[in-house]
Amino acid sequence: MKAVVCTKYGPPEVLQLTEVEKPEPKKGEVRIKIYATSVTASDCIVRGFNLPLWNPVGLMMGLVIGFGKPRNPLLGMILAGEVESTGSEVKRFKAGDHVYGTTVGSAIKMRFGTYAEYKCLPEDSIIDNKPINVSFEEAAAVPYGGLIALDFLKKGDIQNKQKVLIYGASGAIGTSAVQLARYYGAEVTGVCSTGNVDLVKSLGAKTVIDYTKEDHPPQGEYYDFIFDAVGRRKSSKLKEQCKKTLTPNGFYISVDDGSPRDTIENLRLLTELLEDEQLKPVIDRQYRLEQIVEAHRYVDQGHKKGNVVIIVG
Numbered sequence: 001m002k003a004v005v006c007t008k009y010g011p012p013e014v015l016q017l018t019e020v021e022k023p024e025p026k027k028g029e030v031r032i033k034i035y036a037t038s039v040t041a042s043d044c045i046v047r048g049f050n051l052p053l054w055n056p057v058g059l060m061m062g063l064v065i066g067f068g069k070p071r072n073p074l075l076g077m078i079l080a081g082e083v084e085s086t087g088s089e090v091k092r093f094k095a096g097d098h099v100y101g102t103t104v105g106s107a108i109k110m111r112f113g114t115y116a117e118y119k120c121l122p123e124d125s126i127i128d129n130k131p132i133n134v135s136f137e138e139a140a141a142v143p144y145g146g147l148i149a150l151d152f153l154k155k156g157d158i159q160n161k162q163k164v165l166i167y168g169a170s171g172a173i174g175t176s177a178v179q180l181a182r183y184y185g186a187e188v189t190g191v192c193s194t195g196n197v198d199l200v201k202s203l204g205a206k207t208v209i210d211y212t213k214e215d216h217p218p219q220g221e222y223y224d225f226i227f228d229a230v231g232r233r234k235s236s237k238l239k240e241q242c243k244k245t246l247t248p249n250g251f252y253i254s255v256d257d258g259s260p261r262d263t264i265e266n267l268r269l270l271t272e273l274l275e276d277e278q279l280k281p282v283i284d285r286q287y288r289l290e291q292i293v294e295a296h297r298y299v300d301q302g303h304k305k306g307n308v309v310i311i312v313g
């Protein structure tokens with residue numbers, strides 16, 4: 001089968017399209033024919049071995065993915081495709097089912113290998129039936145940002161928060177966070193750069209602050225919950241000022257605070273929201289598997305709008 005291999009860490013050019021053996025499903029596994037995957041910020045971090053080794057999560061990830069060179073040379077953690085065959089004793093899925101999801105559970109359960117035509121996964125992985133009202137490409141734009149955003153919003157008890165500020169509202173995690181916070185009934189303020197203001201408004205943010213123009217939030221504004229969806233490596237004067245606007249019982253969390261935990265329950269909620277059209281997949285660019293180097297170069301810039309999808313096959 002066609003697959004992209006990464007035999008050493010480095011710039012996007014370390015990725016090479018090649019032929020590898022098609023995997024065989026073992027007992028309890030499904031073999032998925034992948035139609036679409038996505039290039040995530042995490043994929044680029046792994047490819048470049050750009051891990052936050054100063055914190056326990058980064059160190060743990062290093063041990064899991066391998067120091068020196070990738071333990072598993074096949075990268076990619078998101079897939080949307082069709083169950084092509086099943087191993088023995090598989091109950092949840094059958095050949096022909098359209099599915100989507102992630103190969104990752106947490107920093108210590110990192111499985112990769114979706115930059116390929118086929119992937120075998122245990123049937124109890126974080127995969128679900130793809131809603132029929134979204135394409136494979138759209139489905140591949142949901143699990144990464146959706147699952148991470150949902151996990152962090154739940155950590156902050158989003159159900160009981162009224163005014164929420166999403167810093168970095170235009171990336172994969174941010175675009176999901178804005179929509180999910182709206183779903184939970186919050187009044188959302190999004191922070192992004194000028195070119196993304198309309199996008200973030202269209203996702204349901206009541207107010208959008210342009211961090212390239214504003215150094216502080218509007219006078220007198222306070223937030224019950226601030227979710228920093230871009231992480232510690234990227235900041236602005238505005239971000240520092242926003243931290244001062246938390247209500248006394250307010251909650252602040254950064255996407256770099258600990259490791260997100262992807263769960264099947266959260267994926268099922270995303271499925272329902274897609275079906276109800278309460279969650280809109282946001283796709284910036286689409287590339288073919290053959291263009292993976294170009295896709296990584298683009299994602300490396302750190303300014304994608306939502307998701308970059310790879311069409312496989």
Ligand SMILES: NC(=O)c1ccc[n+]([C@@H]2O[C@H](COP(=O)([O-])OP(=O)(O)OC[C@H]3O[C@@H](n4cnc5c(N)ncnc54)[C@H](OP(=O)(O)O)[C@@H]3O)[C@@H](O)[C@H]2O)c1
Pocket residue numbers: 040041042045057145148167168169170171172173174191192193194196211229230231234235236255256257258259260299302303304305306307
């Ligand atoms: N802790 C973990 O285990 C974990 C797991 C996954 C991801 N992460 C982190 O989460 C981060 C975001 O992931 P993602 O997939 O959403 O990234 P992404 O899709 O590449 O989006 C990044 C967004 O950051 C915005 N941005 C860049 N510089 C900014 C600044 N100074 N202030 C405000 N916004 C800024 C960009 O918006 P503009 O173009 O409008 O500037 C862009 O939309 C990644 O950097 C990754 O390190 C952490």
